[in-house]
Amino acid sequence: MTTASITEKITPPGSFGHAKALPMLALVLALLVVSLVVSCAENLNVNCCQQCTAAASQDPAGMDISGKDCRGYDQKLTKECRNYFEENLRTMGECRLAA
Secondary structure (H helix, E strand, O other), X not given: OOHHHHHHHHOOOOOOOHHHXXXXXXXXXXXXXXXXXXXXXXXXXXXXXXXXXXXXXXXXXXXXXXXOEHHHHHHHOOHHHHHHHHHOOOEHHHHHHHO
């Protein structure tokens, strides 16, 4: 059985041809999912960097803390941000620019 004969069985002559539209629909849905994932990751980066910056503002260190790893503020970060910084190392200086 050929692809053409399968398509003919699915799509009677004179109909719209939904079988031809399915690959396009799948592509559109895949692009939407990728867009949402990227958007969520960007929001998580900004949110976690804001937490890191806020925690660093309470740091009693008398030196430049721009190079300090945000994981050092784990007690003041949400669990979600602690996990984020375990996978995405950021310094206080990098987060200051991102937030």
